[in-house]
Amino acid sequence: MNALALIAEDDAEVADILDAYLIREGLRTVRAADGRTAIELHRKLKPDIVLLDVKMPKADGYEVLSAIRQQGTAPVIMVTALDEDLDKLQALRIGADDYIVKPFNPLEVVARVKAVLRRTQNQKSQTVLRVGPVEIDESAHVAFLDIAESGRVRLDLTLTEFRILAHMARAPSRVFSRAELIDACFPESNALERTVDSHASNLRRKFEAAGACGFFEGVRGVGYRLTMLP
Structure with a gap:
């Protein structure tokens, strides 16, 4: 078009x-x-x-x-x-x-x-990745959620949260281990797995607050993944 x-x-x-x-x-x-x-x-x-x-x-x-x-x-x-x-x-x-x-x-x-x-x-x-209702602009370091109930909403993410989201969006539906996310998103730090859990918890909370419940989910004993919401 x-x-x-x-x-x-x-x-x-x-x-x-x-x-x-x-x-x-x-x-x-x-x-x-x-x-x-x-x-x-x-x-x-x-x-x-x-x-x-x-x-x-x-x-x-x-x-x-x-x-x-x-x-x-x-x-x-x-x-x-x-x-x-x-x-x-x-x-x-x-x-x-x-x-x-x-x-x-x-x-x-x-x-x-x-x-x-x-x-x-x-x-x-x-530089723009799209996973379900989420659009991630890597060059501008911004992410938007677009769902019918609330329209287009800009997500207020920290730099680390953005890095985790962008990395996972390159392979939607795949489960990422905590160790993988540390290697990809914390390359110069000595981050522990519980640090990933903290950022993941914040990401899940922000998606749920914006109306995308279930988009960012944990997989018990493995790690985290994104789901393809309609």
Whole structure:
């Protein structure tokens, strides 16, 4: 399926131009005329890329960008009349992938969108692991849980918990012994098996709190495994 672009722009004329050029290049589009709608559409539709204005009603572009970064890893291109270096630095600091100043050449915007999509899709194919309802982005060191009852939730994991989860996700349903997890996830420490048990207990608790009971389970006398929840 072609990539989906979310156009968050309160100026209808600008949104029409972006919409027309992106559709002509084969992308699917969805539009939001205010910040709150943009955040909600991003949460529900999980677009592949976001084109985001800064000055919008209800929530400005920086608020939207911050919310998007909490909800997922979709690339964001700021498209705004604000051309000061401080504006660009703030956007990049929060997590924007590119910054285009109005007035713009629509062909340049399309070229930038394609370039960002190519880069992020290549990165995803190399670094994103999916096991059942869990998505693990190794390059960004973040993990998300996506289940119908609670939607998409970012898991608050420590570095060690993330390492254990990512290592186990490469072979879902396989049982990992405590010794294996120590070798893979604690390479420079003298961790004991009970240390693994402590981290495993925390992981299980965090998954259960997020609504994924049974995803991370212990196997008596052996170790731990991930289960393929629907």
